[in-house]
Amino acid sequence: MSSTTLMAALRGAALAAVVLLAGCGGGQADKSGELQLLNVSYDPTRELYREFNEKFIAKWLADTGQQVSVQMSHGGSGSQARAVIDGLNADVVTLALAWDIDNIQSVSRRLPAQWQQRLPNNSSPYTSTIVFLVRKGNPKGIHDWPDLLVGDVQIITPNPKTSGGARWNYLAAWGFALQRALGTDLSRLSSLPADKVAAAQAEAEKFVGELYRRVPVQDTGARAATNTFVQRGIGDVLLAWENEALLAGKEMGPDAFDIVRPSISVLAEPPVALIDSVVDRKGTRAVAEAYLDYLYSPEGQDIVARNFFRPANAEVAARYAEQFPKIRMFTVDAVFGGWARAQAEHFADGGIYDRLFQAASGARAPR
Amino acid sequence: MATARGWVSPSVLPGFGLTLGFAGLFLTIIVLIPMAALIMRAGSLPLEEFWRIATEPRALASYRLTFGASFLAACVNAVFGFIIAWTLVRYDFPGRRLVDAIIDLPFALPTAVSGIALATVFTPNGWLGMHLEEIGVQVAYTWVGVVVALTLIGLPFVVRSVQPALEEVDVSLEEAAESLGASRWMVFRRVILPTVLPALATGFTLALARAVGEYGSVIFIAGNLPMRTEITPLLIVIKLEQYDYLGAAALGLVMLFVSFVMLLSINAINGWRIRRIAGRR
């Protein structure tokens, strides 16, 4: 065969292959009338949104006769926020903490500054908290925060620079240590003398610093950390979202792990938001708004609760009360003065976390 | 006309301007500007800051692992690659052609595939990992796994460098040495090895250069624990994920510099080899 014929044949084959696969893979939006939403979410929400999206797509079809498809992206909340800032065209974001969405707003202005007031409950259709996941039988006897720093206990928690859950973990630990040092309820924080508070803060910093010395590996997101603990068998205790811990229990069976609820934890409020610039450009505002509203509906809240997230709707919450025992919780606003301050003090470049992490790395011997 | 351009020799062939222009433009856009971005970004850091980032404990640990494991893997490849090349050139056995063909597989195999495959084989539940675990050797999630992965991807470089050199060894020289009473081992050491050594050095350096930059094959089997089993390319990726662009750029520059040194070494060794051959003939 001459060289030109051979070349032409190869080119033709390649073209045919592309066309073939494009054809059989079609049905992914771009076709007339089909809408596509991109939901950029944080790491542990895969199962929640898999079920939720299915129900929503069916509902939207029944209500409007339109076919909509929902694409998901999961990752550490911080990373996801930065991706959206970088230009990732999310129609909605469902992230781990309000500050990440605030960050998107202030840097890229793709949604209005008042975004959080647009939906009920400060735009949090569900809440959660931080618990401990331990091996079956709790061999290291971990019952509360102080037990984490005993002996050679290894703790799995993700990287606060990329993960939202990791930041909630950190603040929960800090809050506990603060309370212990103060000797009183955290709700009285604002009425205490400044020097007492400062001393307690120093104690808390020591506690959290010691905690990070016991972290062998930091994953980029909560789900990745769960996998490290559950699948790779690393670590004695996983600091996890309550929904992650309950899910691990369900997936791996009751004989694999125990869930330990600490004496005090943080009230985690993962918010959701519409990205206005994207939905206006794509023309998907109506669908996207309905999508977020559906999270608050009775059916949506039921799905939320079934997937181990604490629903905002009191009625639904009452129905699932057994699954969500009462834990003493504090809020970031009350103890840390809001997320903006917490982020700036602790997690920004050069903040307290950076200091603690450097110290921890230096203390850990290589190999 | 050609004479107007002092730096290029005159030629009757057309198309110089067109091809050089196009190639040059493409090279600039795809290679030079991006590389310049890296150099300038990292260069924008004050020197102390750059040094601090490049020598922080975690980075140092990653260099130790990356360069240490690459060196070890290249050595392993030098030994086994030589043996394999020798076997392929000198012996005939059933399946020789097949073995010869699959040597190139690591070249063609996507790094993610070799990574996942190696990880699966060497985990404690894997086909090989299972047996190794019994004798107390853990491969997956340790630096041993890193060496294994780097060995795999570097193998073809050594074999394919040494094979042609071995084929070129002058048989009559060997026979002459033997007829003069040299033992097989002495023949090997004094006649064959010196001839093949430059090729082996080239293969070793190529394998080393490839191993230092390797990412996909390693991250699945390595375990990626900071300060223990984290390679430098992964640390760069983590810094990017944290949006620490400057930190990533600083480490990137370190790696770029190392790559450049390796490139020059390879060229130098090649030059040595060519001069030797030219001198011999």
Added chain:
Amino acid sequence: MAGQQSLVRRQQNPYVRVALILVSVAFLAAILILPVLSVLGYAFSEGLEVYLNALRAPDTLAAIRLTLTTAAIVVPTNTIFGVAAAWAIAKFDFRGKQILITLIDLPFSVSPVIAGLVFVLLFGAQGWFGPWFRDQGIQIVFALPGIVLATMLVTFPYVARELIPIMQLQGREAEEAAVSLGAGGWMTFFRVTLPSIRWGLLYGVILCNARAMGEFGAVAVVSGHIRGLTTTMPLQAQVLYDEYDLVGAFAVASLLMLLALLTLVLKTVVEAFGARRRRA
């Protein structure tokens, strides 16, 4: 007599021979053959039906399409570049030729992560051109353009490196003769040069394609890992593997491995043809 004897003696100590062959085969088996087999083993571990379903998953199909699209853009472009660069380098003498060759080789010696990093530094949010592109609504990072650029950088030298030595070896006489007989530039190229380099060219294209479709590190850095949108096949394999969907991950890996084996076969065939041609 002595010659034959020495020939026989040279023909190996049988123990050494067997030992070396065994060592070679064992080594290859451990680090090459077993992993390859394990990919197939895991991919089909739950049966053919599950395997095919894994391949038909929408995200996986999207990944296949993305890989093919990227290769379809990158390979022809780098081929054209390679031919142009080889023509300029092989057929002319000019100052700075060695520097040009070294620069062309640069992507070869650089870590793929660096190749991705440089484009993030150019087009990411804090990059030189990033904000400008974002304001125009054009997405480079986290989208096809970024993936194409990173892949193009990594596969840049393949065709050029194959062609340059070949064309240098062939010299310029044939082309000069053609030109002196009145042929224009393009005709000279297509009728004189191309036929004599076609096997080398094909070889380079095959290698370039294999790398373009299989590239992992560089694409991992620029793509954003969005399933169904910006995961190429290697990335999709990683995403599935990280989610412990082993059958899915290995199904994708098996396709990539098929590609690698196909590449090997084509390479061997082309080498044989090229060798035959050289001997002729």
